[in-house]
Amino acid sequence: MSNNEKLSANIEEYLESIYKISQSEESVKTSRISKDLGITAASVSEMLKRLDKMGYVEYSQYKGVKLTGKGLKIAKNITRKHRLLERFLHDILKLKDHFLHDQACEMEHTLSDDAERALCQVLEHPDKCPGDSVIPACDLKFTTCEECMQRQEEEVNEVGKRHENLIPIMELEKQQKGKVSFIRGDYKVIRRLLDMGITIGASISVIKIAPLSGPVEVAIRGSKLAIGRDIACNVFVELIQD
Amino acid sequence: MNKLTKTEKTNKSTESENIKESLDDTDMTIALAGNANVGKSVIFNELTGSNQIVGNWPGKTIERAEGKLHFEGQNIHVIDLPGIYSFSTYSMEEIVSREYIAFEKPDVVINVVDAAVLERNLFFTTQLKEMNVPLVVCINQIDIAKQKGIVIDTGKLSAALGVPVVATVAIRGEGLHELMEAVNSVAHNKSENKITTLKYGAEVETRIKSLTNRIESENLNLGYPSRWVAIKLLENDPEIRKLVESKAKNVVHYSYKLAKEIENIHKEPSFSVIAAERYSLANRIASGAQKQTEIEITFSERLDKIVTHRIFGYVTSAIVIGGLLLWTFVIGTNLSNLLSDAFSFFTPVDPQVSGTFVAILWNGAFGGIVAGITLVIPFVIPFYIMLSLIENSGILTRVAFMIDSAMHTIGLHGKALIPLILGYGCNVPAIDQTRILETRRERLLASYAVTFAPCAARTIVILGLVAIYVSVWWAIALYAIDILVIFTLGRVALKVVPGETTGLIMEMHSFKIPSLSVALKQTWVRTKSLIYFVFPIYILGSAILQGLYAYGVLNPVNYILAPITVYWLGLPMITGILLVFAVIRKEFTLLMLVALFGTHLAGVLTPTQFIILALVGMLFTPCLSVLSKLALEFSWKASGTIAVANFFTAVIIGGVVYRIIGLF
Numbered sequence: 001m002s003n004n005e006k007l008s009a010n011i012e013e014y015l016e017s018i019y020k021i022s023q024s025e026e027s028v029k030t031s032r033i034s035k036d037l038g039i040t041a042a043s044v045s046e047m048l049k050r051l052d053k054m055g056y057v058e059y060s061q062y063k064g065v066k067l068t069g070k071g072l073k074i075a076k077n078i079t080r081k082h083r084l085l086e087r088f089l090h091d092i093l094k095l096k097d098h099f100l101h102d103q104a105c106e107m108e109h110t111l112s113d114d115a116e117r118a119l120c121q122v123l124e125h126p127d128k129c130p131g132d133s134v135i136p137a138c139d140l141k142f143t144t145c146e147e148c149m150q151r152q153e154e155e156v157n158e159v160g161k162r163h164e165n166l167i168p169i170m171e172l173e174k175q176q177k178g179k180v181s182f183i184r185g186d187y188k189v190i191r192r193l194l195d196m197g198i199t200i201g202a203s204i205s206v207i208k209i210a211p212l213s214g215p216v217e218v219a220i221r222g223s224k225l226a227i228g229r230d231i232a233c234n235v236f237v238e239l240i241q242d
Numbered sequence: 243m244n245k246l247t248k249t250e251k252t253n254k255s256t257e258s259e260n261i262k263e264s265l266d267d268t269d270m271t272i273a274l275a276g277n278a279n280v281g282k283s284v285i286f287n288e289l290t291g292s293n294q295i296v297g298n299w300p301g302k303t304i305e306r307a308e309g310k311l312h313f314e315g316q317n318i319h320v321i322d323l324p325g326i327y328s329f330s331t332y333s334m335e336e337i338v339s340r341e342y343i344a345f346e347k348p349d350v351v352i353n354v355v356d357a358a359v360l361e362r363n364l365f366f367t368t369q370l371k372e373m374n375v376p377l378v379v380c381i382n383q384i385d386i387a388k389q390k391g392i393v394i395d396t397g398k399l400s401a402a403l404g405v406p407v408v409a410t411v412a413i414r415g416e417g418l419h420e421l422m423e424a425v426n427s428v429a430h431n432k433s434e435n436k437i438t439t440l441k442y443g444a445e446v447e448t449r450i451k452s453l454t455n456r457i458e459s460e461n462l463n464l465g466y467p468s469r470w471v472a473i474k475l476l477e478n479d480p481e482i483r484k485l486v487e488s489k490a491k492n493v494v495h496y497s498y499k500l501a502k503e504i505e506n507i508h509k510e511p512s513f514s515v516i517a518a519e520r521y522s523l524a525n526r527i528a529s530g531a532q533k534q535t536e537i538e539i540t541f542s543e544r545l546d547k548i549v550t551h552r553i554f555g556y557v558t559s560a561i562v563i564g565g566l567l568l569w570t571f572v573i574g575t576n577l578s579n580l581l582s583d584a585f586s587f588f589t590p591v592d593p594q595v596s597g598t599f600v601a602i603l604w605n606g607a608f609g610g611i612v613a614g615i616t617l618v619i620p621f622v623i624p625f626y627i628m629l630s631l632i633e634n635s636g637i638l639t640r641v642a643f644m645i646d647s648a649m650h651t652i653g654l655h656g657k658a659l660i661p662l663i664l665g666y667g668c669n670v671p672a673i674d675q676t677r678i679l680e681t682r683r684e685r686l687l688a689s690y691a692v693t694f695a696p697c698a699a700r701t702i703v704i705l706g707l708v709a710i711y712v713s714v715w716w717a718i719a720l721y722a723i724d725i726l727v728i729f730t731l732g733r734v735a736l737k738v739v740p741g742e743t744t745g746l747i748m749e750m751h752s753f754k755i756p757s758l759s760v761a762l763k764q765t766w767v768r769t770k771s772l773i774y775f776v777f778p779i780y781i782l783g784s785a786i787l788q789g790l791y792a793y794g795v796l797n798p799v800n801y802i803l804a805p806i807t808v809y810w811l812g813l814p815m816i817t818g819i820l821l822v823f824a825v826i827r828k829e830f831t832l833l834m835l836v837a838l839f840g841t842h843l844a845g846v847l848t849p850t851q852f853i854i855l856a857l858v859g860m861l862f863t864p865c866l867s868v869l870s871k872l873a874l875e876f877s878w879k880a881s882g883t884i885a886v887a888n889f890f891t892a893v894i895i896g897g898v899v900y901r902i903i904g905l906f
Contacts, residue, residue, distance in 0.1 A: 191513065202521070
């Protein structure tokens with residue numbers, strides 16, 4: 001591995017860690033990252049300052065660290081690769097659970113985007129890793145997995161990549177509004193969502209999230225729907241700024 | 243009772259013909275169609291009164307409600323179609339509805355629409371239009387819409403849709419006469435329905451047209467309108483694709499080509515493009531016809547805040563379910579006492595052990611009837627009335643929302659709460675109600691959980707043995723143990739029956755004041771399955787068992803079961819028979835004890851024995867009616883497995899609890 005590659009792998013590890021922590025905690029503290037990566041708090045703090053300069057995070061000593069849009073994109077991408085690889089190691093190679101994480105951490109930085117897409121197809125677009133964390137959506141400008149399955153590899157370049165970050169509706173904050181942009185799953189799931197008005201391009205907002213990982217109540221097309229977590233983690237939106 | 247109900251108990255294949263026959267002298271047939279919970283059943287009830295029958299669609303476990311109405315000298319046959327959101331093949335209800343409309347061709351379809359959520363409802367209306375049926379749109383619950391500041395211009399809506407539109411508040415009977423007049427005039431003068439096709443975007447529309455022409459030129463005779471088939475093909479509907487494929491493969495290939503073109507233009511699968519365009523069509527029509535004035539926070543929304551609050555939500559959920567059970571106990575006990583007083587002079591519930599063979603059998607059978615009337619009915623009917631009221635008010639939807647994650651631990655989602663609660667009345671209609679779930683696997687898992695819900699009969703045993711002779715707290719503890727058992731074994735069952743879990747997608751309707759007449763009707767439908775299905779098994783079973791008991795055939799049972807009852811559970815030898823009887827009728831555990839030892843049971847059993855006996859009785863093999871119901875809905879294998887599994891569950895848990903209590 002060249003120095004440059006090592007550096008970028010290192011950045012990816014940091015962003016991935018920040019993303020993971022931010023999913024379960026209100027604010028991300030340096031000490032948490034240091035614990036997660038097994039690096040001293042001083043070096044973490046040093047690195048965060050550099051990441052701030054590079055525009056990946058917003059960092060202040062007291063408030064903790066927050067990913068920028070640019071940083072979030074990289075973090076999601078690498079987290080996606082990580083969790084897809086875990087699925088692969090678990091489902092296909094049948095590795096024992098305690099091998100999964102470290103092995104996936106090694107492989108994620110070298111997995112190309114094309115290989116990632118192929119992996120996702122082979123695994124039939126999984127939505128969760130073996131540890132039950134949600135796999136972020138892919139970056140390609142598809143609206144459904146169905147479309148991706150029909151495209152040849154060379155056509156994918158025409159499709160292009162998204163500039164915006166995709167957010168599953170269960171991660172929307174109350175009163176935030178989004179435009180439905182991608183639905184993961186097979187024909188049946190998508191069909192059911194479409195029939196209930198969750199169509200591509202429709203605007204949707206979260207009214208309420210039930211506690212204890214319960215369903216999400218959303219407002220769509222002038223009515224209210226309760227959507228279970230398992231489905232809500234497969235409906236992705238791009239944020240609409242008011 | 244009217245003459246229509248005679249045709250009820252027939253086998254599935256001839257059921258529809260029989261119903262047809264009894265409804266033969268009709269001048270016209272109308273069908274009610276629309277989304278779930280828009281007040282369709284209220285309208286159906288208002289129109290048909292008591293002239294209705296509820297059966298199943300032939301060969302399907304989906305409820306088919308139909309009835310009769312006299313209007314301006316005509317006999318009108320009314321069918322209430324299941325509440326659905328679309329005509330895709332997502333659920334059996336959708337398939338049943340679209341096949342009914344296409345093949346049985348009702349004279350008029352009344353599309354009932356919720357005025358407060360017009361856009362979502364019109365999505366379905368556009369699909370009915372595509373089915374080319376004579377249509378009348380009924381905008382219901384305009385009062386609730388008004389509270390939300392929504393005013394609908396029916397004239398504009400009618401012009402946009404090309405069909406008559408009538409506004410109603412069905413729960414108060416408002417507008418129903420006008421609705422029937424509109425139906426009547428459409429039936430006799432079909433031109434009232436303009437053949438305005440609702441048009442999609444240009445890229446999609448030209449391809450629909452081209453495919454429609456192709457289908458028409460092939461003369462396929464599909465029974466469905468060509469334009470509708472064309473749209474379904476472009477939507478990649480699996481059923482329709484199969485149907486067309488069997489007649490003309492080239493049409494399907496052509497549709498693939500067109501779908502691909504749409505996909506290339508829109509960068510989105512064609513079925514998703516069509517759904518989105520259909521919704522935007524619905525949106526255009528809706529916003530053209532409605533005015534939204536100042537939105538003020540309604541009472542309904544304030545109530546919503548409380549019942550789905552992260553803390554108060556659970557409190558209100560507990561109050562709703564607890565209150566339902568408490569109401570049932572209080573009303574049920576009083577009614578039960580009244581009824582047993584009325585029947586007491588037959589001294590019916592003593593198992594007769596001497597006399598002629600016929601007398602013994604008669605006593606057993608009669609005991610079955612009386613026990614049913616005095617013990618089950620007084621608990622089940624008040625329970626179901628209250629449950630229907632709660633269900634129709636919209637509160638149960640919120641409870642389902644709060645409880646969804648807990649239900650996920652046993653592979654079900656929030657909606658499964660309804661059958662589970664229903665099981666507290668009687669397991670049999672509860673297993674019926676599992677039909678609201680999406681897959682067979684989920685229905686089986688839910689039904690298994692339902693078998694542990696202490697029904698009215700088991701409640702009587704728990705109250706009669708434990709609450710009276712030990713303490714109320716122990717009775718409550720048994721209920722708590724029961725919930726624990728449901729969730730623990732639910733998880734085990736989940737591992738045994740692998741498969742995917744369907745997630746929850748549920749519309750959160752506004753709260754509304756429930757209609758008592760609908761609640762009564764629902765109660766009747768649910769109780770009816772109990773009377774027709776449960777009572778005969780009750781009566782026959784108890785007559786046979788009584789006979790066996792009187793001739794001493796059952797005595798060896800006590801000895802055979804002694805290792806379990808005496809050594810493992812620490813119960814007296816006689817309980818062996820009691821448990822066997824419990825498979826016929828759950829409350830027999832209590833009744834036989836009283837019959838054999840009088841009401842001074844405290845001298846016969848120790849407090850621990852009361853608790854263990856009630857606990858084992860509660861979890862034990864379900865009664866014969868439930869087992870037959872399980873066999874009917876699933877298979878004898880499933881039913882047998884559950885019977886054996888519950889037997890061991892009851893015995894193991896009973897023994898463990900016995901030993902734990904022994905420690906103190």
